[in-house]
Amino acid sequence: MNDYLEIFNLKKVYPSAKGPQTIVQGFNLKLRKGEFVTVIGHSGCGKSTVLMMVAGLSTITDGGIVLAGKELDGPGPDRGIVFQSPSLLPWMTAKENVMLGIEQVFFTAEKAEREQIAEYYLTVVGLADSMHKKPGELSQGMRQRVGIARAFALKPKMLLLDEPFGMLDSLTRYELQAVLLELWRKNKITAMMVTHDVDEALYLSDRIVCMTDGPEAGIGEIIEVNFPRPRDRKAVMEHPDYYQLRARLIEFLEVHAHKKKPAALAPVSATAVAITA
Amino acid sequence: MKETLRKLDFLLLPLLGAAVITGLWYFSSATWAGDLPNPTKTWTESKPYVLDPFGKRGEMDQGILRFTWLSLILVAKGYSIALILGTPIGFFLGLSKTFTKAFDPIIQILRPVSPLAWLPLGMVFFAKVKGVNISEMAALFTIALCSMWPTVLNTAVGVRAIPTDYMNVARVLKLSRWKTLTKVMIPATLPYMFTGFRLSLGIAWLVIVAAEMLTGRPGVGGFLWQQYNALVYEQIILCILTIGLVGFVLDRLMSVVERRFKTA
Numbered sequence: 001m002n003d004y005l006e007i008f009n010l011k012k013v014y015p016s017a018k019g020p021q022t023i024v025q026g027f028n029l030k031l032r033k034g035e036f037v038t039v040i041g042h043s044g045c046g047k048s049t050v051l052m053m054v055a056g057l058s059t060i061t062d063g064g065i066v067l068a069g070k071e072l073d074g075p076g077p078d079r080g081i082v083f084q085s086p087s088l089l090p091w092m093t094a095k096e097n098v099m100l101g102i103e104q105v106f107f108t109a110e111k112a113e114r115e116q117i118a119e120y121y122l123t124v125v126g127l128a129d130s131m132h133k134k135p136g137e138l139s140q141g142m143r144q145r146v147g148i149a150r151a152f153a154l155k156p157k158m159l160l161l162d163e164p165f166g167m168l169d170s171l172t173r174y175e176l177q178a179v180l181l182e183l184w185r186k187n188k189i190t191a192m193m194v195t196h197d198v199d200e201a202l203y204l205s206d207r208i209v210c211m212t213d214g215p216e217a218g219i220g221e222i223i224e225v226n227f228p229r230p231r232d233r234k235a236v237m238e239h240p241d242y243y244q245l246r247a248r249l250i251e252f253l254e255v256h257a258h259k260k261k262p263a264a265l266a267p268v269s270a271t272a273v274a275i276t277a
Numbered sequence: 278m279k280e281t282l283r284k285l286d287f288l289l290l291p292l293l294g295a296a297v298i299t300g301l302w303y304f305s306s307a308t309w310a311g312d313l314p315n316p317t318k319t320w321t322e323s324k325p326y327v328l329d330p331f332g333k334r335g336e337m338d339q340g341i342l343r344f345t346w347l348s349l350i351l352v353a354k355g356y357s358i359a360l361i362l363g364t365p366i367g368f369f370l371g372l373s374k375t376f377t378k379a380f381d382p383i384i385q386i387l388r389p390v391s392p393l394a395w396l397p398l399g400m401v402f403f404a405k406v407k408g409v410n411i412s413e414m415a416a417l418f419t420i421a422l423c424s425m426w427p428t429v430l431n432t433a434v435g436v437r438a439i440p441t442d443y444m445n446v447a448r449v450l451k452l453s454r455w456k457t458l459t460k461v462m463i464p465a466t467l468p469y470m471f472t473g474f475r476l477s478l479g480i481a482w483l484v485i486v487a488a489e490m491l492t493g494r495p496g497v498g499g500f501l502w503q504q505y506n507a508l509v510y511e512q513i514i515l516c517i518l519t520i521g522l523v524g525f526v527l528d529r530l531m532s533v534v535e536r537r538f539k540t541a
Contacts, residue, residue, distance in 0.1 A: 057445055075448045087442035091464040100460065104450045154450075 004033035004068060004190050005054070005158060011062035012049050023049050025216045027063070029209060036184060036191045038201040040249065041211030042257055047194045048162055050211075054192065055081050055160050068157055077105050080151030082164040086143040088135040094146045095131040098122060098153050105154050121149040125179055141172035145179065152183055159184070161193035165200065174233065177203060185230055198249045202227075203236055210252045220256055223248065314511045322511030336495055337503050341519055348485050348496035349523070351413070355420025356481040360474060362421065363428035367473070370429065371436025371466075388426045392484040395419040396491045412492035416485075423484045427476035435469025436462065467538045475531035482524045497523075 010027035013020045024046040031037050041047045052058035054065055056075030065072045067079070088097045098118040106114055122131045125145040135143050144164060151159060164180070165173040181204055184191055195201055201208045205225050212220040223245060227236050236242060282289070299316055306315040314322065323341075325332075330342035339347075369376045399415030406414070443465055447457040489498030501516035 055449065057448060075445075075451070077450050079449070081445075081449055083442065083445070085442060087446055089443060089446065089461065089464070091467075100446075100452075101450045104452065 002032045003030040004035075005029075005031040005192070006066040007050075007054070007063070008065070009063035010050060010053060010060065010065065012046065012053065012058070013061040022216045023214050024218070026218045029219065031190055031192060033190055034188045035206050036193070036204055037207045037209060038193045038195055038205040039209045039211060040195055040198070040201050040253070041217070042213055042253065043196060044214065045211050045257070046214045046217040047211050051160055051162050051192060051194045054158075055079055057081075077101060077154050078157045080154045080156035080159050082144070082147045082151050082159070082161045084163045084166050086135070086140075086147040088143055088146055088150075090135050093132050093134055094122060094127060094138065094142075094149075095119070097135070097146055098150045101150055101154050117153055118149075121153040122146070124152075124183065125149045139172075141168055141176060144168065144176060148176070148180060148183065152187060152189075155187075157190070159189050159191040161191065163195055164193070165197075166195070173200070178233070180204070181231060198246055198253070201225075201249070202242065202245060203231065203233060208249065210249065210257070213257050221252055312510060314514070319511045319514050322509070323515040326512065326515060337500065339495065339500075341497070341515060344495065344497045344500050344516075345519060345523055347494075348489065348498065351416060351488070351494070351496060352420060352478075352481050352485050355417045355484075356424060356478060358417060358421035359425040359477055359481065360428055363425040363473070363477065364432055364470060366425075367429045367432025367470075368436055368462075368466075370433035377433075384426070384429065387422075390423075392419050392423045392487040393491070395422055396488060412494055416488035416492050416494060419488050420481050420484045424477040424481035427480065428470070428473035431469045431473030431476070432466060435466035435473075438469065439465045468535075471531075471535040471538045475528065475535050478527055478531050479524065482520070482527060486520060 007027060007029045010024060011022065012024040013022050015021075027050055029037070039047045039050065049058060053060050054067075054072070056072055056079070088094070089100070092100065095115075095118050098121060099114065102114045102117050106117065109117075119128075119131065122128065125148050127142060127145055127149065130138060130142060135146070138146070144167075147164070161180075165176055168176065177200060184204075193201075193204065202225055208223045208225060209219055210221040210223065211217050225245065227239050227241075302313075303315050306313040326341040330340040332340040333343060366380075370381065396415055396419045399418035400411060402418060403409055403411045403414040439462060443461050444457075447461045452460065485496065486498030486501065488494075489496040490502040493499055493502070497516050497520055501513055504510070504512040504516075
């Protein structure tokens with residue numbers, strides 16, 4: 001009833017030199033409206049592939065995705081995306097980058113109104129003084145702030161975050177996590193994020209989806225995170241459940257994520273035998 | 278002493294280089310190349326053309342800058358045609374694999390053909406077209422065709438090099454085709470395009486001499502050829518120096534423009 005985003009039996013097959021390779025298989029997930037869900041897993045396990053399929057930037061081999069009762073088909077501004085690299089257009093100022101999306105979504109609004117929206121979100125992410133600078137003049141962290149402002153300014157149904165803080169130093173990462181959490185809370189937006197940072201997942205999420213390693217990656221375990229909101233980093237880290245949850249996540253990543261590995265390796269060793277024989 | 282000399286390197290060394298070449302020139306004209314006028318004679322005979330650079334004594338007897346100006350106008354026309362045709366062709370090549378497969382082989386074959394070969398074809402092309410100056414049209418045809426390729430190929434490379442990230446932004450925002458082109462693709466390709474434009478200009482200037490020689494149009498190249506036929510060799514060297522100097526200045530100007538767009 002309450003499910004806002006529904007992912008059914010998602011499958012992704014990439015063609016490769018060794019024939020088609022199944023990256024993700026049997027991925028089922030439902031997100032409630034306003035929920036913050038993090039997908040965690042090892043690099044290359046296919047978690048970003050799942051997110052890009054929700055974004056519509058990667059084609060779906062099999063299965064389906066329904067957002068707010070409508071099956072998704074291709075990309076669209078109803079899903080705000082924050083990429084790992086901020087993907088700003090370097091010939092436009094921060095504000096022009098944000099405006100590009102606003103003009104697409106709020107095309108009926110007056111120009112002054114659209115500018116107001118852009119300025120509002122840039123101010124909220126802390127760029128009031130730098131909105132007329134080009135990306136080349138901004139630090140990596142500031143560029144990602146623009147990326148976040150651009151995604152929120154679209155008033156999307158959903159927010160998709162692909163390791164958005166992966167390229168930042170830890171201090172900047174902490175700052176931006178707080179900025180993101182605050183904006184998410186105020187906008188009551190459904191969010192799906194991909195990360196491999198355990199602490200980031202615990203600080204931000206309502207639920208953490210643990211993915212097994214590819215090929216044929218799927219969901220291994222789903223962990224509920226019930227720290228009270230609004231969250232404060234210090235309070236979260238001092239919560240009695242924090243280290244237990246953290247240990248569980250790390251154990252999953254270290255032990256259970258690999259459990260499919262031997263089966264996946266089997267055909268490879270079989271061909272090796274065939275070659276020697 | 279040594280320090281001051283090193284500081285003057287930028288001035289002294291090129292002067293030394295020029296002195297060596299001038300020395301060889303004197304030596305050659307005095308020994309094995311009897312017809313080659315020596316530098317002093319070249320200067321005295323070229324004086325009227327240099328000291329009265331905009332003078333006009335006859336169709337083929339004009340000041341050197343006046344000739345240069347005529348050549349530049351012709352180049353500007355041909356070069357504009359090259360850019361107007363070359364840029365969209367480059368975009369099509371960069372965007373469409375089918376287009377590339379269809380036209381890349383023929384482009385690769387036409388590209389190395391010398392302007393001397395194109396010019397007669399240009400004459401044939403426009404021979405039966407009424408109301409045009411055949412020699413001018415043939416010259417423009419040759420300049421445009423020969424100088425187009427760097428623009429075509431660099432634009433194509435630039436389009437292929439547009440980062441997927443930028444195109445993803447366009448896809449997510451559902452930008453229209455026109456907006457994707459003007460807001461994302463063209464700005465992303467500009468640095469490559471300008472490298473092409475600069476190389477094209479160099480070739481256009483190179484071609485002008487050949488075009489003027491064969492058509493006998495007034496200009497630096499036409500003047501050079503005429504003086505050669507009239508057995509007046511002094512001005513050949515004047516023309517060569519002028520052509521080189523103008524080419525150098527054009528290239529510098531274009532690289533200033535190019536650098537402006539590099540930051541984009």
